[in-house]
Amino acid sequence: MLKPKLVEKLRIVPKSPGVYLWKDRDGVVIYVGKAKVLRNRVSSYQANHKDFKTRVMIGLAEDLDWMVADSEKAALILENTLIKKYMPQFNIALRDDKNFLSIKLTTTEDYPRLTLVRKVTRDGSKYYGPFSNARAARNTLNYLNRHFKLRECNNRQFKSRTRPCLNFQIGRSSGSCCGKIAKEDYGRIVKQVRMFFEGRGEMLIRELNEDMKAASEQMRFEDAIQLRDLIFDMRSTLQKQESENLDQIDRDIFGLYREGASGCVLALYVRFGKTIGQRCFPFTNQEEDDGAIIAQVAQAYYAGGGIVPAEILSPQSWGDMAETLADWLNDLRGSKVRLLTPQRGDKMKLLAIARENAKQQFEQRRARLADAREILIGVQKKLRLPKLPLVVECFDISNVQGRSAVGSQVTFIEGEPEKSRYRRYKIRLKDTPDDYAMMHEVLHRRVKRAALEKVWPDLILVDGGRGHLSIAEAVLRELGAEHISLAAITKIKNREPEDRGPEDMAYRPGRKNPVTFRRGSSELFFLQRIRDEAHRFAIEYHRKLRSKKQTRSILDDISGLGPSRRKALLTRFGSVKRITDAAPDEIAQTPGFSLATANDLVRRLKGESNA
Numbered sequence: 001m002l003k004p005k006l007v008e009k010l011r012i013v014p015k016s017p018g019v020y021l022w023k024d025r026d027g028v029v030i031y032v033g034k035a036k037v038l039r040n041r042v043s044s045y046q047a048n049h050k051d052f053k054t055r056v057m058i059g060l061a062e063d064l065d066w067m068v069a070d071s072e073k074a075a076l077i078l079e080n081t082l083i084k085k086y087m088p089q090f091n092i093a094l095r096d097d098k099n100f101l102s103i104k105l106t107t108t109e110d111y112p113r114l115t116l117v118r119k120v121t122r123d124g125s126k127y128y129g130p131f132s133n134a135r136a137a138r139n140t141l142n143y144l145n146r147h148f149k150l151r152e153c154n155n156r157q158f159k160s161r162t163r164p165c166l167n168f169q170i171g172r173s174s175g176s177c178c179g180k181i182a183k184e185d186y187g188r189i190v191k192q193v194r195m196f197f198e199g200r201g202e203m204l205i206r207e208l209n210e211d212m213k214a215a216s217e218q219m220r221f222e223d224a225i226q227l228r229d230l231i232f233d234m235r236s237t238l239q240k241q242e243s244e245n246l247d248q249i250d251r252d253i254f255g256l257y258r259e260g261a262s263g264c265v266l267a268l269y270v271r272f273g274k275t276i277g278q279r280c281f282p283f284t285n286q287e288e289d290d291g292a293i294i295a296q297v298a299q300a301y302y303a304g305g306g307i308v309p310a311e312i313l314s315p316q317s318w319g320d321m322a323e324t325l326a327d328w329l330n331d332l333r334g335s336k337v338r339l340l341t342p343q344r345g346d347k348m349k350l351l352a353i354a355r356e357n358a359k360q361q362f363e364q365r366r367a368r369l370a371d372a373r374e375i376l377i378g379v380q381k382k383l384r385l386p387k388l389p390l391v392v393e394c395f396d397i398s399n400v401q402g403r404s405a406v407g408s409q410v411t412f413i414e415g416e417p418e419k420s421r422y423r424r425y426k427i428r429l430k431d432t433p434d435d436y437a438m439m440h441e442v443l444h445r446r447v448k449r450a451a452l453e454k455v456w457p458d459l460i461l462v463d464g465g466r467g468h469l470s471i472a473e474a475v476l477r478e479l480g481a482e483h484i485s486l487a488a489i490t491k492i493k494n495r496e497p498e499d500r501g502p503e504d505m506a507y508r509p510g511r512k513n514p515v516t517f518r519r520g521s522s523e524l525f526f527l528q529r530i531r532d533e534a535h536r537f538a539i540e541y542h543r544k545l546r547s548k549k550q551t552r553s554i555l556d557d558i559s560g561l562g563p564s565r566r567k568a569l570l571t572r573f574g575s576v577k578r579i580t581d582a583a584p585d586e587i588a589q590t591p592g593f594s595l596a597t598a599n600d601l602v603r604r605l606k607g608e609s610n611a
Contacts, residue, residue: 002045002046002058002061003061003062006061006062006063006064007046009064010039010042010043010046010064013038013039013042013043013064013066014038014039014066014068015037015038015039015040016037016038016068016069017034017035017036017037017038017068017069017070017071017072017074017075018034018035018038018066018067018068018069018075018078019032019033019034019035019066019067019069019075019078019079019082020032020033020034020035020038020041020042020064020065020066021064021065021066021067021082021086022057022058022060022061022063022064022090023061023062023063023064023065024060024061024062024063025060025062026454027063028086028453028454029082029086029088030057030060030061030088030089030090031057031061031088031089031090031091032079032082032083032086032088032091033079034072034075034076034078034079034321035075036072036075036320036321038066038068042064042066045058053090053261053285053286053287053288054287056090057090067082071324072321072324073324073327073328073331075324076299076321076324076325076328077303077328079299080299080300080303083300084303084304087455091296092283092286092293092296092297092300101116101117101118101134101137101138102116102117102118102120102127102128102307103115103116103117103127103128103137103141103197104116104117104125104126104127104128105125105126105127105128105190105193105194105197106125107124107125107126107190108123108124108125109155110183111151111158111176111177111183111186112150112190113150113151113152113153114141114144114145114150114193116137116138116141119305120305120306120307121305122305122332126194126197127307128197128271128307139229144193144196145172146172148189148192148193149172149173149174149189150173150174150189150190150193151173151174151176151177152167152172152173153165153167153177157177158176158177163178164177164178164180165177168180174186174189197271205231205235208227208231209231211227212224212227212228212231215227249270249309249310249311250270250271250309250310250311251270251309251310251311251312251313252267252268252269252270252309252311252312252313253267253268253270253312253313253350253351253353253354254266254267254268254294254297254298254312254313254314254315254354255268255315255351255353255354255355255356255357255358256290256293256294256315256316256355256358257355257358257359257361257362258290258293258362259362260287261284261285261286261287262282262283262284262285262286262362263282263283263286263293263358263362264280264281264282264283264358264359264361264362264365265280265281265283265293265294265297265358266278266279266280266281266354266355266357266358266361267279267281267298267301267354268350268353268354268357269309270309270350271309278354278357280358280361280365281297281301282361282362282365283297289316290315290316291314291316291317291318291319292319294314294315294316295314295318295319295321295325298312298314298325299325302329302332308329308332308333308337309333309337310333310335310336310337310338311337311338311340312329312337312338312339312340313340313341313342313347313350313351313354314339314340314341314351315341315351315354315355316341317341318339318341322339325339326338326339369414369415372414372415372416373388373414373415375415375522375523375526376388376389376390376414376415376526378522378523379523379526379527382515382517382523383459383485383487383506383508383515384508385458385459385485386485387458387485388458389458389459389485390413390414390458391411391412391413391456391457391458391459392411392412392457392458392459392460392461392530393409393410393411393421393446393457393459393460393461394409394410394411394412394460394461394462394463394530394531394533394534395407395408395409395439395442395443395446395460395461395462395463395534396408396462396463396531396534396535396537396538397427397435397438397439397442397463397538398535398538398539398541398542399427399438399542405426405427405438405542406424406425406426406427406538406541406542407424407425407427407438407439407441407442407538408422408423408424408425408534408535408537408538408541409421409422409423409424409425409442409446409534410422410530410533410534410537411457412530412533415526417533422537423446424537424538424541425441425442425445425446427441427442428441429441435464435468436467436468436471439462439464439468439471439472440471440474440475443460443462443471443472443475444475444478444479447475447476447479447481447484448479450481451479451480451481456481456483456484457484458485459484459485459486459487460472460484460485460486460487461486461487461488461489461527461530461531462486462487462488462489463488463489463490463531463534463535464488464490465488465490465507466488466507468488468490469486469487469488469507469508469509472486472488473486473509486508486509487506487507487508487515487527488506488507489504489505489506489527489528489531490504490505490506490507491503491504492504492505502516502517502518502519502521502524504517504524504527504528504531505517506527561601564592565590565592565593568590568591568592568593569587569590572589572590579605580605582602583602584598584599584601584602585598586598587601587602
């Protein structure tokens with residue numbers, strides 16, 4: 001039941017469409033919901049709810065906030081935005097198993113090109129996919145670029161090129177970067193590419209077969225083998241399956257399998273009438289009805305950049321928000337989207353296939369989680385942790401003699417990396433080699449943020465020995481977060497070469513001797529895997545910063561001198577030294593410079609050089 005102060009607050013909730021937010025005693029948002037009539041929706045929480053999740057949520061709720069919208073569609077968009085911002089614990093967390101490739105056609109450019117992307121953005125380009133077979137998608141893209149001869153160079157190379165590229169010389173490009181093809185002719189090529197994605201792939205495969213036979217007859221066997229492999233890859237990407245339809249409509253089919261409050265929503269992707277892949281969205285602790293769960297997953301998926309097809313099938317009704325959801329999806333797609341709940345025929349068979357795949361994915365995931373849970377229980381026992389380390393954050397430092405120092409944070413949830421919660425830290429306080437001070441800074445920044453967000457890990461793991469562990473303990477004491485478990489993992493020093501034991505050990509607060517593991521221990525392998533991932537992530541960022549510093553010049557440090565004018569100077573003079581030696585009237589002949597700005601640049605360059 002709602003607390004009395006919340007019941008009183010219900011009286012002032014408006015009868016308007018909008019979004020409501022339940023908050024706990026610390027002011028943390030624990031649930032975000034939308035409503036056609038806010039007062040009616042939030043008042044319904046006074047009833048005795050059957051599902052356990054809602055009862056727990058209401059038990060934790062100490063405050064209610066709301067935001068009014070001018071329509072149901074605006075409320076739906078606002079809900080998506082707030083869920084991404086606050087990540088409430090009682091909303092469905094949209095965590096899928098993979099981030100599939102899509103093929104992007106940049107139709108907004110004068111000379112479009114094809115690229116492979118993992119993230120779909122609303123930039124006016126055409127996206128095709130997602131494709132579950134990455135190798136086949138890459139080889140198909142390679143074939144398309146060779147066959148249609150679209151440009152492969154990026155925009156910077158395209159604008160600055162003055163002579164034909166190597167691709168043009170080997171017959172792989174039409175030479176659009178150097179005016180070797182008219183814009184109208186290039187447009188016809190782009191139209192052919194779009195026709196391919198609209199279902200003309202079989203015609204190209206027949207053409208490939210003819211080319212393969214001709215190459216074989218001419219005894220060009222290497223070419224014939226390459227063509228054979230390309231045919232296989234194209235058929236793999238555009239393969240016909242039992243679920244293939246007679247029409248050419250792009251559609252997504254949602255299936256759901258659940259066992260109690262846990263389950264899996266699976267999206268089956270049909271493009272050009274062919275099933276090209278699937279994506280699994282597991283969920284836990286959700287006792288709402290099937291239709292509500294599917295609607296939440298679909299809403300979050302498309303809001304996150306999923307490609308919106310012409311038709312979306314669901315085994316359950318979309319509910320009261322069906323019309324609003326369809327209107328919103330129409331805007332995302334730019335054309336009409338049909339939300340269907342088939343009861344018979346071929347589309348009903350598609351739903352059955354989606355549900356069976358959802359069941360298979362759920363059972364595979366349950367088996368993986370069971371293995372991961374067993375390892376986590378072992379880690380808990382070995383390190384004597386007060387709770388199961390479902391969420392582990394690991395920290396590492398990377399620097400060379402204190403320069404370009406960075407820290408990394410990687411997060412593992414239920415034994416698997418959660419890359420959306422990886423963080424990088426540029427060290428601010430130290431420019432000398434002091435690992436302890438750097439680790440103190442990184443942990444202080446992280447724990448301070450965790451205290452504000454009220455989102456804590458079950459275990460903080462640091463790469464280092466007893467000294468690094470002491471630093472971590474000090475940070476937790478300073479910020480009043482001593483309830484968080486700590487451990488440090490480090491190499492065992494002075495090992496004999498013939499020693500067949502493990503290479504690492506762990507330190508825990510309050511324990512004099514280190515925790516050791518048997519060779520081949522799953523628990524040690526799990527901790528090493530997290531530590532190595534944190535190390536890799538830190539090294540990657542450190543190299544990026546170091547590379548950036550090495551490619552900087554004195555021009556980058558002059559305020560008011562933008563990238564275009566720097567580029568114009570270097571194009572004209574060739575080097576910073578020649579620019580420094582040039583007279584103001586010479587510099588003034590460079591595009592973007594007047595005599596006054598040239599004089600100012602010379603004065604500042606001389607000052608920088610002297611410094």
